[in-house]
Amino acid sequence: MFKKLLIANRGEIAIRIMRTCRKLGIKTVAVYSEADAQALHVKYADEAFLLGPPKVNESYLKVDKIIEIAKQTGAEAIHPGYGLLSENANFARHCEEAGIIFIGPSPRVIESMGSKIEARKTMEKANVPIVPGGSEPLADAEEAVVKANEMGYPIMLKASSGGGGIGMQIVQDDEQLIKAFASNQKRAQDFFGDGAMYLEKYIANPRHIEIQILADNQGNTVYLWERECSIQRRHQKVVEEAPSPFLDPKTRHLMGEAAVRAAKEIGYTNAGTIEFLVDEEKNFYFLEMNTRLQVEHPVTEEITGLDLVEQQLKISYGDPLEFEQSNIQLKGHAIEVRIYAEDPVRFFPSPGQITAFTLPEGENVRNETGVDATSKVTPFYDPMIAKLIVRGDDRLSAILELQKALSNYHVEGIKTNIPMLQEVAEHEAFVHGATTTSFVETYLTKAKK
Template identity: 55%
Template sequence: MHKIKKLLVANRGEISLRIMRTARQMGIKTVAVFSEADRNAPHVKFADEAVCLGPPPSNQSYLLSDRIIDACKKLKVDAIHPGYGFLSENAAFAKMVTEAGIIFIGPSPASIEVMGSKLAAKNAVSKYGIPMVPGTDEAISDIPAAKLKAVEIGYPILIKASAGGGGKGMRIVENEAEFEEQMQRAISEAQSAFGDGAVFIEKYITSPKHIEIQVLGDQKGNVVYLFERECSIQRRHQKVIEEAPSPVVSPEMRKAMGEAAVKVAKACDYFGAGTVEFIVDEKLDFYFLEMNTRLQVEHPVTEMITNKDLVKEQILIAEGLPLSFSQEDLKINGHAVEVRVYAEDPKNNFLPDIGNLQTYIRPHGPGIRVDDGFEQGMDIPIYYDPMIAKLIVHDESREKAIQKMINAIDDYQITGIETTLPFCKFVMEHAEFKSGRFDTKFVEKFFTPEMLQIKWTDKELELLAGLAVDVFDKKKESLKISQSQEDALSNRSNWKNRLI
């Protein structure tokens, strides 16, 4: 066992700050890294020490492995937490860290490498009897052979980049006529995005739900699952709203998915925090999708329902300690919902909306948590992911959690940029979301930008009507309105209807 005394967080923004808070509670000194664009960011101010990595672009700062490790050596850092994104799932970086004699807070480089390739991951878990989506077991580039396999699987099919993520290198093919073009596009996109053009084919499930299982494993071979997260509300194949537990998962299904996730972790000798993702069809049959070998953006909803600090557990596991609890010790406590607050305009196809946080006031109250990395007056940099915060609520039931989220969104004051908060409120209030029946096509099926236009309440309309009449009374002399025009407008009871 090695007690960690000083921790460098190789990340930025909200996740960096969130990790440092737990480290401070554990008596661990922290080191922040930052680009020139983040010089005045809260995570830099919060840390005990901070190191500038370089100019704003990630490939000149946050992705510079050598510079991060050099900073660790100079400052006598004994552990690195990679957060999520950037270098968090980079097996080569994890290997460099461990070879430098520094603890990497995450799984082994070998686990990252296996699970970093969707094909390698499928091969690793195939012998454990885990349900898999029908498809190819290896990369395929022979288009005639791929066409035959697609017919065998049955259209529609999905062409996916083996090294992919975030919807890149992914193409839905509805029929044989469009197969060749989509195959070439997927290969090209995968090569461009990941430097690896390997693609594979699997059956496309038309109305899927995206449900994932949080796992924790220690270095002694113990693995537990901390229940599921429902992550089906997405745009551009990326999550926007998550909750735990899922409204459609029964205790029996939860146990089956959890045990399958544990098998996936054991298939690659996994330790640390990880997430096993499943796709669930309309019959609630589940299939292994992939494993994320890092802390997830949406980890707070799991923390809320289990009362476990996942970052603390990651650190203890990295120190070599066994898990302090068993599967039987874990219980679901209430319900949690998270919305991602992106600097995006949902009225304009969710395009990034970079600017200055002129007003930034967080909601407060029991069961309300905000994980963020910004303060009022700061600019949102153009160089990074546009997420500025995560708003999480917890209550004793799903219905109460949804209502608490609606109230918290109303209390969250942000001006200067457009955000996804209005869209998130729209989802919370939608009957399909409340029913739990929704799938990953929610945005496609139920949302249009026009739905976020201003809707006046009766009370607001009455106030507007009264204001309009007051203005009319004060201005009618200068407006030179005739008596007949005044008579036509003088019936105040009609103003509300006119405004509607």
């Protein structure tokens, strides 16, 4: 196994990776910006090195600097976490060229899934259902209007690159499409350096359900059941759970097999996630593939008993998977909510000095956090400060654990989205499993203010 690992990330995910490294006896190297000099991930690591000023393009995205530190410290591998450089094929290639192992798939695979348009074409080859729509970039707004009228409104205008809802918009008519095309194309170009746009048929009241896969370098690929991530705000996930309250065993099996076919089609290795939209009749359609560890990976760990970071490290080291599909358990139910430093009504980021931070406790409660009562939340990075994960023997018991844990979560000095999460956890529709992507807009009063 590796002796030393550099974590090219920050916050809770950096600490999460370091915790597994401690278990495996692997030394860790942290990197940080000037704004994160006192951050918990810096203190938790065996070694820590300054990258540069607070802005990510001057620190956490400095590929050459990160690789230089890895060489300097003798780190054999780099784990990118999620976000930042995690799906950057250029970074993975630079690691490869420097003789450093990138914990993730090959640069070629990252590139093949980085374009949603190309990914759609690949999934068609693998006989994985895709949402009806175009598989070529649109030349301009005029072509978009022609295609939209052929498909029929409403449609979903989407950027080929990136994620997080950027460059994505539901469109109802020609006028709205023309207006949306220019603005979304510009946002996609600004954020991802790629303004390619395409159209998909809008699926009403879908579920967002994803399949976690693991694939080693010996050709073995398995799926670790599903996570439902339907409760979203502005196309960003808020609540994730495993397994889905909507799927039946047959659909679960079919989706798992489709995810394995998709991974094998592109020669995927390491941990990855195939995301699907599932309609009201349980028809499922490929949405995208995330070639990295997901924010919501803990719920899969809770129902399978597997440490996904450990599996990533073993695969990257060259070890084969130690289990087959038939060995993977599905036990109990787990729910994760993301704790954001943000105004719970207006949903604006709420940076500032944390003055009190008390986490809920219990044998069925897991906390992943990058802050404590001494931390300062800066405006430079994503406002997610922690994740709360609960588990139970069944979904209802997990929901009751969630309600209790949220009531015992105490943060002062900054505003958080905990009031919104409490409203979700206590809502009758959530308890009954009515968790479509329109949940927030349909049921939450706080989201409508």
